[in-house]
Amino acid sequence: MRQKNKNPKKRSTNVKAKQRASLSFRMNVLFFSIFILFSILILRLGYMQIVKGEDYVRTLEKTEEVTVNTSVPRGRIYDREGRVLVDNKPKNAITYTKLQTTTSDEMLKTAKKLATLIKMDTSKIALRDKQDFWIKLHKEEAYEKVSKQEQKAINKDEKLTGSQKQAKIDDLVRERITNAELKSFSKSDLQVLAIYSKMVAGYNLSPQIIKSDDVSDKEFAIVSEHLNELPNVNTATDWKRVKNSDLSILGSTTTPSEGIPKDKLEYYLARDYSRNDRVGKSYIEKEYEELLQGQKAVVKNETNGKGQVVETKTTFPGSPGKDLVLTVDSQLQEKLEKLVEEQLLSAKATGASSLLDRAFLVMMNPNTGEILSMVGKKIDTDENGKTEVNDYAIGTFTSAYEVGSVIKPATLLTGYALNAITPNTVLIDKPIKIAGTAPKSSIFNRSGAIPMNDLTALERSSNSYMFQVAMKIAGVTYVPNGGLRVTANDFTKIRNSYAQFGLGVDTGIDLPGEFDGFKGQETISGKLLDLVIGQYDTFTPLQLAQYVSTVANGGKRIQPHLAKEIREPSADGKNLGPIVEEFQPNVLNVIRNSPYEINHVKEGMHRVYFGSQGSAKSYFGDAKFDAAGKTGTAQVVYYGPKRAAYGTQTLSVTHIGFAPYNNPEIAYAVVVPWITTNESYTAINNIIARKAVETYFSLQKDHMQKQKQSTKEKITKPKNTESENE
């Protein structure tokens, strides 16, 4: 800093002096830069500690809130009358909650203590767990199995990170552990291992169930007593899903060991599920997962200076899942299931029934869309070759069949809507002969010519009348033995009209996995005629039920649904909790026919049951109720589950209807595919329909009587029920 340039004696002194001056300048530049850098630090500290200090203090006060996997019971499922279909059974459980800071040694220590108190099932320990445990117990021996050279080779591999290298060495060790070594575990070792492997498998801050099946009361009590010696161990209540009904549409849940389905992992994790949660896997349990799944507890973890959780405070205790009330009447369901099963088995007992294996019945309220009963039965052979009848209710909306003449009311309404015919149009029923195909005729009239109006056409189930309606829709004139110029557009027109009834489209039922049916790909003229008598496209039994409901309620296509109400969780599992939401009828669309046209068709369907020539007169003529319907028989080529029988000619029979005729309460559809391989069969479609309606009305009568009684009871003790609900 002091400049000593007063006596410039030599030139070199001059140069040196210059250098010194330059050096001193540059040192000052350096020093100034350093000053700037240090000022930045001080300014930054000032900003953080003075300006933003309070924010940081507040951040610290907000200690981490964590959702923990407390086992809250899943919502129950009830039928419409409040009978429990799916329940939860509490069971004792011993849990372990791993913290971020828990080390494997601590876990092992706790496992050893716990092993003296409870007895574990050691038969299901995975090989990998055994290997890891062996390595943990015999560390030195284990790593001697991998020679120094091998370790060196692995460590040299620059592509691997430190932990990958360790994993690679561990893999080698695992490979080299002999069976004898694995068998060296003593019984008590295995007990410890069974507990330890469950502890390790858990997720941080999520209680992991160590034992929940068959925890004896004694074990539960002993562990509860010793909780203070067992860090992070707890005794809790776990829930087991219990089904009181084998109805397949109820669906199922995953078990905790299955956890969240892999394909939906992200979806559920984003919604605070943990990996070992039970979730609905199919049908009702899946569709209403969000409702049925309760909300988990939220806790606040207080950590000390070492980052260890010292205390957890519950900020939200968690709530059980909501209860779901279904529209299904389980009593009716049970009776109808029995009915269908009996009829199916009796038909199977007759000849030519080799392909018959299933029958369906759907009964719904045509005004609200509430499904009262959904029956599907399927004959299977079990492992021992014995036949058994299984529930196949899901088949009512996941499988489709050619439905035959039950489509004719829709064909007539389509004819009116497209101005092909008007009510009471008279056409002559006669065999239709088109070039290149076999003659097509009505079953009752194979060769003659019978003039008839649309009502009679329905009553007697005239194919010929429907063919002529189709030709009028297509705008083609029939020339015997000639061709018909039918276009793809004509198929579309008719299919669009059918879709108005729900045929060939989603019904909108509140269940996953609905199938729409197949649409024929060919558009030659003969197929158009097949289409209008239900022998071309396929439809599901549920689509038939929606279709007949649309006719019955005067033209509104209504969405069928199984959920009736959402309720707060019931306190005791018997009395329903308060209503959260009630599902309202949902009209999807209105068909393009006038009330007169619809009533006209309904009259025709009434004649099917009660008319002098009614095709179902022999089954319904003497009924004590007033109803209307339509039967169907479809000649189909078999493409069912039996591959060997592909291509066999067979008959499927169907039935749709509604009752009472005025102000319908129920609409129903029956489908019995592949009932016979020759022409002879018992029309169990009609028998099922008749008996189902009778069953419904007889149960209705019982209900009315019971309700009268219960209203009297309710008046006497209303306060009691209220307090129970709270």
Next chain:
Amino acid sequence: MNSKRNFSDRFDWTLAFILILFCIVSVMAISSAQMSGQYITNFVPKQLFWYFVGACIVAVMMYFDPDQYKKMAWYLYGAGILVLIVLMVAPGGVGQIAEPRNGAKSWFHLGFADIQPSEFMKTFYILALARTVSKHHDSHPLKTFKTDMILLGKIFLVLLVPLGLIMKQPDLGTSLVFLAITSAVIIVAGIPWKIILPVASIAAVVGGSLLWMAINMQDFLIHKLKFDPYQLARIYSWLDPYSYSSGDGYHLIASLNAIGSGEIFGKGFKHKEVYVPENHTDFIFSVIGEEFGFIGASVVICLFFFLIFHLTKLTLRMKDPFCTYVCAGIIAMITFHVFENIGMTTQVLPITGIPLPFISYGGSAMMGNALALGLVFSMKFHHRTYMFGNHDDDDDF
């Protein structure tokens, strides 16, 4: 003739006093930090031991004068390089002498202590660099553009070997220290501004655009320029630790919370609340910031500034250019350590693992710094002042 002055006059008491203050700060911070219980060792006596070792190193180094260091420079440099090479080829398996720690093979595990050779290499490098520059100026008294470029080339060659070896470990923090030292020496060495400024601007532009690309053009960096996504993650966890809150991000958030919540006056000695991992070594400043607040943290920064000021003053008094370059290198080394370390705990810079000199716990760092300050003590001790009538040009080489 040096012997004519007594020891007391020649010893740098100010520097020693500053170091004693640092020792007090260090011991206080470490004793508070280790309450977190991340490690079971009591680091306070160990750190005091390292201070003692450092004092011994300084004492030994004061026996030699700058001329002797000038002669030793290349031997020390060579020895340092040799040790780095030995480290590179030493067995790095689990439990072996050179087992990588946190993914970097930078340490010898010697049982009684872990030694990080790059800490010593820094001082040896400064010596070699200063020797290179001073010798160049002696042989090229008349400076031209050509001689300046030759000098830059020489500096580059001296830098290349240790930098390469250390980047290979990999130790980004220490590599950057080498670059900082080099920059400072280049400035002091008298390379004209017309060379320095364009090079510095180019470096700034390249660095800036890489940073910009890390934020806006990740794919290009990873696929075309073959950057490791892990390197980009370092940038993201720096700029947005709350979105990348694992690893470095978590570390940074903890450190920010600790320092920020210290506010003006701090929470008081041993009253810290936030758990910051490694807070006795690289993150020791978070302890100071939290417990002693803005005032305490500023005092520590001022202490460092005072050290730098003192060193700068000494540098300007040095007559031997060799000594000037050595001092400039040491100043740059300490400054970079302080700025990077405090910067990373306060989100001014990305996290690179380098300790806070004299305060963070660590034997190697302490010995390395003692080596550097030993040189300073020695230069002051053997420095001849004007009161004996010597002229500026009367240098004896």
